[in-house]
Amino acid sequence: xxxxLLEVEGLAGGYGASQVLFGVSFSVPARGTVAxxxxxxxxxxxxxxxxxxxxxxxxxxxxxxxxxxTGASPxxxxxxxxxxxxQERVVFPTLTVEENLRLGAAARPKxxxxxxxxxxxxFPKLADRRRQRAGTMSGGERKxxxxxxxxxxxxxLLVLDEPxxxxxxxxxxxxxxxxxxxADRAAILIVEQHLDLALELADTALVLQRGEIVMSGRPAxxxxxxxxxxxxxx
Ligand SMILES: Nc1ncnc2c1ncn2[C@@H]1O[C@H](COP(=O)(O)OP(=O)(O)OP(=O)(O)O)[C@@H](O)[C@H]1O
Ligand SMILES: [Mg+2]
Numbered sequence: 001x002x003x004x005l006l007e008v009e010g011l012a013g014g015y016g017a018s019q020v021l022f023g024v025s026f027s028v029p030a031r032g033t034v035a036x037x038x039x040x041x042x043x044x045x046x047x048x049x050x051x052x053x054x055x056x057x058x059x060x061x062x063x064x065x066x067x068x069x070t071g072a073s074p075x076x077x078x079x080x081x082x083x084x085x086x087q088e089r090v091v092f093p094t095l096t097v098e099e100n101l102r103l104g105a106a107a108r109p110k111x112x113x114x115x116x117x118x119x120x121x122x123f124p125k126l127a128d129r130r131r132q133r134a135g136t137m138s139g140g141e142r143k144x145x146x147x148x149x150x151x152x153x154x155x156x157l158l159v160l161d162e163p164x165x166x167x168x169x170x171x172x173x174x175x176x177x178x179x180x181x182x183a184d185r186a187a188i189l190i191v192e193q194h195l196d197l198a199l200e201l202a203d204t205a206l207v208l209q210r211g212e213i214v215m216s217g218r219p220a221x222x223x224x225x226x227x228x229x230x231x232x233x234x
Pocket of ligand 2: 046161
């Protein structure tokens with residue numbers, strides 16, 4: 001039995017003739033946070049979308065709890081305990097905040113569903129907005145709704161694509177606390193542009209450059225390596 005929840009091996013893919021990922025390999029243990037870092041256009045979103053089945057890989061394998069799920073649909077991945085918060089289009093814009101949250105909770109079978117009050121406890125600002133259409137909220141507020149929705153699905157693996165992008169710094173601390181608590185009992189795979197925040201959260205960080213992992217390790221190790229900042233500065 002492998003100890004990893006998710007294992008990605010030699011993953012390649014992209015958009016038609018344009019290859020973006022070149023043999024990406026890494027694993028995510030059942031608890032804790034793995035952060036994916038890299039400049040704009042490095043392929044971070046493409047990596048998440050490929051391992052979640054939105055894009056079809058041209059090579060490589062994705063295993064979940066040791067089972068081959070390469071090419072499985074995103075819906076099948078959700079049923080298998082994987083939650084995803086995309087970088088864009090985080091909410092259903094015509095639904096209210098509360099309806100968006102209910103959809104998150106509905107990722108679990110009846111009887112195992114989280115109460116949406118959990119989301120309001122985590123992000124009290126959302127409680128005042130429960131009847132607002134999500135499409136009329138600011139970008140940062142939508143991210144909060146999207147994250148709360150993803151958490152309510154109580155996935156074993158939570159995949160987040162830039163959850164703090166555009167979010168006011170006062171709320172970023174709430175997000176950090178929520179993710180830290182979640183990573184005690186589940187796995188988080190996060191793409192995060194704010195380096196300090198990513199390194200604070202992560203148990204392991206990967207640096208993606210032009211679709212390849214060029215460095216990986218514990219945050220403290222990476223910080224001490226002079227190549228690290230060089231990879232991440234434009
Ligand atoms: N739908 C698409 N069709 C064609 N090319 C795409 C598409 N989406 C992304 N790309 C290209 O794939 C490469 C990687 O993009 P990706 O969105 O994965 O980068 P990223 O690391 O997530 O960047 P960012 O930090 O800006 O979110 C880029 O060169 C981008 O132009
Ligand atoms: Mg991206």
